[in-house]
Amino acid sequence: xxxxxxxxxxxxxxxxxxxxxxxxxxxxxxxxxxxxxxxxxxxxxxxxxxxxxxxxxxxxxxxxxxxxxxxxxxxxxxxxxxxxxxxxxxxxxxxxxxxxxxxxxxxxxxxxxxxxxxxxxxxxxxxxxxxxxxxxxxxxxxxxxxxxxxxxxxxxxxxxxxxxxxxxxxxxxxxxxxxxxxxxxxxxxxxxxxxxxxxxxxxxxxxxxxxxxxxxxxxxxxxxxxxxxxxxxxxxxxxxxxxxxxxxxxxxxxxxxxxxxxxxxxxxxxxxxxxxxxxxxxxxxxxxxxxxxxxxxxxxxxxxxxxxxxxxxxxxxxxxxxxxxxxxxxxxxxxxxxxxxxxxxxxxxxxxxxxxxxxxxxxxxxxxxxxxxxxxxxxxxxxxxxxxxxxxxxxxxxxxxxxxxxxxxxxxxxxxxxxxxxxxxxxxxxxxxxxxxxxxxxxxxxxxxxxxxxxxxxxxxxxxxxxxxxxxxxxxxxxxxxxxxxxxxxxxxxxxxxxxxxxxxxxxxxxxxxxxxxxxxxxxxxxxxxxxxxxxxxxxxxxxxxxxxxxxxxxxxxxxxxxxxxxxxxxxxxxxxxxxxxxxxxxxxxxxxxxxxxxxxxxxxxxxxxxxxxxxxxxxxxxxxxx
Amino acid sequence: xxxxxxxxxxxxxxxxxxxxxxxxxxxxxxxxxxxxxxxxxxxxxxxxxxxxxxxxxxxxxxxxxxxxxxxxxxxxxxxxxxxxxxx
Numbered sequence: 001x002x003x004x005x006x007x008x009x010x011x012x013x014x015x016x017x018x019x020x021x022x023x024x025x026x027x028x029x030x031x032x033x034x035x036x037x038x039x040x041x042x043x044x045x046x047x048x049x050x051x052x053x054x055x056x057x058x059x060x061x062x063x064x065x066x067x068x069x070x071x072x073x074x075x076x077x078x079x080x081x082x083x084x085x086x087x088x089x090x091x092x093x094x095x096x097x098x099x100x101x102x103x104x105x106x107x108x109x110x111x112x113x114x115x116x117x118x119x120x121x122x123x124x125x126x127x128x129x130x131x132x133x134x135x136x137x138x139x140x141x142x143x144x145x146x147x148x149x150x151x152x153x154x155x156x157x158x159x160x161x162x163x164x165x166x167x168x169x170x171x172x173x174x175x176x177x178x179x180x181x182x183x184x185x186x187x188x189x190x191x192x193x194x195x196x197x198x199x200x201x202x203x204x205x206x207x208x209x210x211x212x213x214x215x216x217x218x219x220x221x222x223x224x225x226x227x228x229x230x231x232x233x234x235x236x237x238x239x240x241x242x243x244x245x246x247x248x249x250x251x252x253x254x255x256x257x258x259x260x261x262x263x264x265x266x267x268x269x270x271x272x273x274x275x276x277x278x279x280x281x282x283x284x285x286x287x288x289x290x291x292x293x294x295x296x297x298x299x300x301x302x303x304x305x306x307x308x309x310x311x312x313x314x315x316x317x318x319x320x321x322x323x324x325x326x327x328x329x330x331x332x333x334x335x336x337x338x339x340x341x342x343x344x345x346x347x348x349x350x351x352x353x354x355x356x357x358x359x360x361x362x363x364x365x366x367x368x369x370x371x372x373x374x375x376x377x378x379x380x381x382x383x384x385x386x387x388x389x390x391x392x393x394x395x396x397x398x399x400x401x402x403x404x405x406x407x408x409x410x411x412x413x414x415x416x417x418x419x420x421x422x423x424x425x426x427x428x429x430x431x432x433x434x435x436x437x438x439x440x441x442x443x444x445x446x447x448x449x450x451x452x453x454x455x456x457x458x459x460x461x462x463x464x465x466x467x468x469x470x471x472x473x474x475x476x477x478x479x480x481x482x483x484x485x486x487x488x489x490x491x492x493x494x495x496x497x498x499x500x501x502x503x504x505x506x507x508x509x510x511x512x513x514x515x516x517x518x519x520x521x522x523x524x525x526x527x528x529x530x531x532x533x534x535x536x537x538x539x540x541x542x543x544x545x546x547x548x549x550x551x552x553x554x555x556x557x558x559x560x561x562x563x564x565x566x567x568x569x570x571x572x573x574x575x576x577x578x579x580x581x582x583x584x585x586x587x588x589x590x591x592x593x594x595x596x597x598x599x600x601x602x603x604x605x606x607x608x609x610x611x612x613x614x615x616x617x618x619x620x621x622x623x624x625x626x627x
Numbered sequence: 628x629x630x631x632x633x634x635x636x637x638x639x640x641x642x643x644x645x646x647x648x649x650x651x652x653x654x655x656x657x658x659x660x661x662x663x664x665x666x667x668x669x670x671x672x673x674x675x676x677x678x679x680x681x682x683x684x685x686x687x688x689x690x691x692x693x694x695x696x697x698x699x700x701x702x703x704x705x706x707x708x709x710x711x712x713x714x
Contacts, residue, residue, distance in 0.1 A: 230712045243713030245636055249706035251686025261686060262633075262704070267645040272636035293714075310713035417713075422686055440714060452710040456691045488712040496710065500681035506690055588685045588703075 002029060003209040004066030004540040006107040012123060012132060014193050015056060015115030019132040024109050030543070031624060034065030036092050037479035037557040038110060039081030043090075044560060044627070049567045053085035053185075054168055054192035060113040062103065062159065062198070065480040069104030069206040072218055072536050073225055074483035076100050076286040078159075078176075084184040085192075086170040086344070086393055087412035089565040090434050091184035094478050095159070096286035097176025099200070102157020106202030117194040120166075124156070127202030137196035141166060144337035145175040146305075148197060156199040162339030164381040165191035169391040171344035171414070175336070178294065178306040179286060182341035184413060184435050209542030217539065221532045225290055229452075229496040230488045235293045236283065240310035241271025246450050247314070250457075251587060252422035254319040254415075256367050257350035258408050258578075261419045261586045265323025269313045278325050280304055291485065297329045308332035308342070311439075314417030315346025320353065321368040331377055338381030343438075344393055345380065347414035349373065351394045352386075354406055361401050405579040410437030411570070420577060420594045421586055423449040423457045427594040428603055429467040431575045434561035440484045442470035451488075452496045455513040458587070460595065462513060464602040469523050472554030479557060482533055490531065520606070524548045556623040559607075559615050563627045572613030575600060628652070630699050632662055633706035637676050641669055655682055656695035658705045680707040 001007040005024055012019045032038045039061040051057040060082050067075040078100035084091025103111065106127025120137035140148050145162040152158050157176070164172035165187035172187030173180040181187075208214055226232040234242045244266055247253040251261035267273060274295065284294035284306065297307035308316070308328050312335075317328045335342045355361040363386060365372045379387025389397060394414055398407035408415045413436025420427025425444035433441040444466045448457040455462060477484055498505040515522075526548030529535045537545040565574075576582075582593045604611060608619030620627065632647050639645045642665055652658035659682065666673040682689045683706045689697045699705065 234711060240713040243711040246708055246711040247713075249633055249683050249686070249708040250688075251683075264646075267636060267639060270636060443714070446712060450711055450713070454688075454710070456688075458687065458691075485712070485714055499678045500710070501677075501690070501694075509690075587687065589687065 002026060002066075003207050003542050005029060005034070006104060006109045006204065008108055009110040009112060010108045010125065010132070011112045011114070013115050014113060014117040014121060014195060017117075017134045021130060031553070032557055033476065033479035033553060034109060035063050035079040035479040035481035036081060036094065037475065037553065038065075039063040039079055039092065040090065040557060040560050040564065042110070042112065043081050043083070044564050047083065049569070051083060053083040053088065053091070053189060056115045058083050058189055058192070060186070060189050060193060060195070062111040063481075064100050064103050064109055066540050067480040067482055067533070067536055068100040070208070070214065070536070070540060071288045072482075073222060074286070074289050074291065074486045075480070076288055077481040077483055078103060079478055079481050080174055080181045080186040082186055082189045084435065085168070085188045086185040087436050089411060089436070089568050089570055090561045091186055091189070092435055092478075093173065093181035093183045093186050094481055095174060095176050095181035096179035096289070096483065098157045098287050099159045099176035100481065101287055102200040102202070104206060105157075105204055106200040107204045108200065111198070113193060113195060116192060120194050120196050122197040123195065123199065125198065125200045127200065127204060140196050145339045146337050149175070149177070152197060152199055156201040158197055158199045160197040160339075161187045161190045161195075162337055162381065164338040164340040164391075166196070167381065167383040167391070168192055169340060169380060169383065170393050171341040171348070172339050173341050175339050178284065178336065180336065180339065180341070182343065183438055187339050206540070208540045210539045214536065214539040217532070217535055222290055224532070225489060228489050228493055231291050231485070235291050235485070238271030238275055239293050239295050239307070241269070241274050241308070241313050243310050243450055244270040244313055245272065247418065248318075250422055250449055252419040252449060254314055254417050254419055256321050257319060257354045257406060258415070258419060258580055261422055263318035263321065263323065266318055268323040269317040269325050269328055271310075273325060274307060278307065278329060286483070289483070293485065299330050299333045300326070302333055305333045306336060311417050312342040312346065315343050316349070319346055319350045319417070320373070322370055324370060327370045327373075331373060334374065334377045334381070338378070340381060343416055344414040345377065347408050348390050348394050348397065349376065351397060351403065351407055352390055355397075355401055355403055358403070360403060408578050408580065410577060411435070411574050413437045415578070416440075418445045418449070419586065420581055421590070424460070424463040424594060424599065425457065425466040427577055427581065427596060428463055428599050429471060431577050431596055431600065432467065432603060433471065434558065434565055440474065442467055442474050443484060443487065444470045446488065452491050453509060453512060455509055458590075460598060462515065462519065464599050464606055465517070465519050467603065468606055469520055469551065471558055472551045475554035475557040476550040477533065479553070480533060480537065486533060524551045552623065556625055559620065559623055559625045560627070562615060563625065566614060575613055628699070628701040630658055630701075631704045632658060633704055635676060635680055635707045635709055638673070638707060641666060641672060652699055654695065654699055655684065655689045655697045655705060658699060659695070677707065680709050682706070683708050
């Protein structure tokens with residue numbers, strides 16, 4: 001077995017309450033690393049097209065990678081893969097917390113849950129005894145994620161759902177500690193299986209190829225992170241909310257259901273404001289992560305809980321025109337406790353507000369007014385009243401009530417908090433990402449509109465190339481499994497410290513913007529490992545990983561996801577943006593929206609796909625994607 | 628002619644407001660100069676803060692247009708932008 005893996009896949013059948021440990025497929029691990037990649041391969045091979053995502057045929061796959069169980073910073077994440085009930089295509093999400101460490105300690109690389117239980121159940125997995133216990137979970141059913149984890153105790157590592165998952169809210173997530181695998185409705189799939197919680201324990205240690213080198217190098221990386229302006233300073237001080245003022249200034253902060261790109265009260269929901277007014281002094285992190293991007297806040301009547309991150313501050317703050325940090329923190333708490341994705345939740349609420357504003361639906365909630373929102377969030381989690389309809393997300397709501405022009409989703413997944421009209425590469429990424437409109441499947445916006453070395457985000461240069469490189473990298477990162485924030489460290493400190501108005505900086509930006517095909521060539525070079533995650537993978541597994549290897553593996557995973565979606569009936573017509581994004585200008589100098597029609601053909605070509613968006617046989621063979 | 632200046636958080640702490648209005652600035656350089664004058668004796672602090680901030684006009688970085696000479700119109704928003712990362 002390759003080092004870094006436990007070498008075991010645990011298969012659990014909830015229908016007949018049986019389980020079996022099987023060997024990890026080494027060839028699949030070599031081709032797909034682990035995490036999202038391995039999970040996607042399993043899902044593709046073991047399910048057929050057209051299955052009901054909330055039926056017994058769907059698989060719920062928890063997958064770790066070779067970096068999990070090490071002390072590498074930002075390495076405590078696991079991936080969940082299944083068919084998405086929200087999009088009908090590939091579903092996946094990754095999550096921090098502690099469950100990934102628990103799985104590796106239990107000696108499990110991948111956990112595959114099949115079939116459905118007739119009654120609420122929870123799993124207790126003891127990796128040292130090779131034992132899986134099926135416990136009745138009726139006593140936990142109905143409890144929030146906080147109370148559920150408290151009831152399960154601290155001796156094991158847990159992944160749980162809240163009422164939203166139980167009630168199959170289509171954007172329900174799976175929670176570990178205070179972190180959530182939020183996107184694509186993975187929690188609804190867990191709920192459909194009547195699986196309330198998975199708890200793991202064990203005492204195994206990660207077997208590395210070169211533990212000494214790993215240890216020494218990790219010390220160095222911790223130092224690099226500590227000195228880094230984003231990972232060691234901005235994230236540490238302000239959390240991800242540090243970006244609110246930046247997106248606001250760049251006119252890409254979703255406001256009033258993306259009707260505008262800036263919000264007059266943005267500063268009041270920013271990370272800086274949070275530090276000064278809302279933070280109670282505790283900054284939190286996933287295990288082994290020195291970045292500490294999480295921070296606690298005080299919520300009235302609840303106590304100290306995890307505070308909102310950027311996506312929540314934007315989608316449930318500015319996008320609802322709410323500049324009250326306390327309210328957003330309260331809603332964030334309820335979403336976490338119910339186990340819901342705050343991106344889809346916020347976008348669905350803003351869609352309901354616009355329906356209300358236009359007199360299409362009496363939703364009882366209005367932009368700029370927090371009245372009724374808390375109750376509606378809880379109603380969504382419990383599928384009560386109007387909440388039952390909103391629990392199906394914006395695409396289904398627009399199919400029923402109309403308003404497709406301002407239903408802010410791609411492939412059924414609600415858009416994240418970067419308006420693509422001011423971030424063209426991000427728009428291409430939203431349109432083409434296999435799980436739908438999400439930012440952490442590439443984070444192209446960091447390279448063009450919010451990061452330290454931003455190119456002009458509103459011309460066509462590099463806007464097809466950047467998403468490809470970034471999507472491939474994200475696929476690899478999500479298969480190790482590492483936090484995507486690690487990529488923020490790639491731009492060195494020296495660049496961050498440059499005066500953005502200086503000639504040197506502008507020359508650098510110009511050079512970057514005009515790299516053209518050179519970017520992908522450079523990124524695809526297979527040489528010695530350079531970046532920390534390439535070195536960690538090399539030291540842990542004993543296999544050679546460079547940027548070029550990761551681009552190839554990432555492309556393989558991305559194309560397999562693509563083939564999964566095509567098998568489910570998706571076409572090039574699904575690679576689009578909401579009509580508001582394509583046709584409504586929000587910049588003074590623009591007469592329309594995002595120029596997707598000019599960029600998509602180039603993107604397809606560079607991906608090695610035909611004009612119909614289907615990967616060519618040659619591309620699949622080159623990447624060794626077996627379908 | 629009135630232009631809105633959107634400050635960074637640090638600048639707003641010094642001046643006591645997230646935004647301010649300036650009158651008669653014909654281009655970015657003149658708008659920045661007016662903000663600098665509001666800092667008064669703390670001009671050094673302003674210099675420090677602008678070294679890590681780019682300037683955007685209506686959401687578009689001035690460096691993509693004519694830099695400090697980018698012309699302004701009535702109702703424009705000039706924002707100081709710091710690079711950041713979120714998720």
